[in-house]
Structures are given as structure tokens and as C-alpha cells.
Amino acid sequence: MATDVQASQVLTADGQFTNQTSVALGRTRIKAVYIVPSGTAGSVVFKDGGSGGTTVMTLNTVASATQPTYLLLADQGVLFTTAVYADVTSIGSVTIFYG
Numbered sequence: 197m198a199t200d201v202q203a204s205q206v207l208t209a210d211g212q213f214t215n216q217t218s219v220a221l222g223r224t225r226i227k228a229v230y231i232v233p234s235g236t237a238g239s240v241v242f243k244d245g246g247s248g249g250t251t252v253m254t255l256n257t258v259a260s261a262t263q264p265t266y267l268l269l270a271d272q273g274v275l276f277t278t279a280v281y282a283d284v285t286s287i288g289s290v291t292i293f294y295g
Contacts, residue, residue, distance in 0.1 A: 199295035201227050206289045213280040221280050225273035228293040231265045233257035238286030245278040
């Protein structure tokens with residue numbers, strides 16, 4: 197199934213992803229992730245439904261502010277049925293591409 201792919205705003209702290217007009221994302225599939233780490237090793241925990249939601253995936257980063265991570269997710273991406281929330285630790289920023 198082909199869909200238009202869009203980019204979210206950049207998160208620099210824990211929070212729910214929104215579209216470019218600041219409307220919270222509902223049911224969607226993450227197709228790719230771009231993470232800019234900080235100077236220490238960190239992680240992004242993606243949750244479905246908010247801060248208390250179900251953990252869907254965790255991505256760990258290296259301890260380098262000069263090595264961003266771009267991860268293209270296979271096939272249809274990762275499905276979030278209610279909302280896309282990220283709990284970030286030692287991350288400069290994280291952007292998702294969704295559709």
C-alpha cells in the first residue's frame with residue numbers, strides 16, 4: 197500500500213509527535229527515523245498512546261554529537277494505532293517520517 201510520506205516536527209524532549217501544523221498524530225506508520233545524538237550515549241523509546249503507552253520500539257544511539265542515525269524501516273514501517281510518543285534520553289533531536 198502506497199501512502200504519502202510526511203515528516204514530523206523535531207522533538208528535543210519527551211513528547212507526542214505532531215504534523216507540521218501541530219496536530220497530534222493519530223493512527224500512523226513510522227517509515228523512517230532521524231536521530232541527532234548528544235555527546236553521551238542515549239535512546240529514544242517509542243510508545244503507542246502517550247507516556248504511559250505500550251513500548252513499540254527502542255533505538256539506542258552512540259556517544260557522539262557528530263554521528264546522526266538515519267533508520268529506514270522495512271516494508272510498511274511500524275504501526276502506531278493511537279498516537280506516537282517518544283521518551284528521549286541524551287538526544288539532541290529526533291524526527292520521524294510517517295505515512
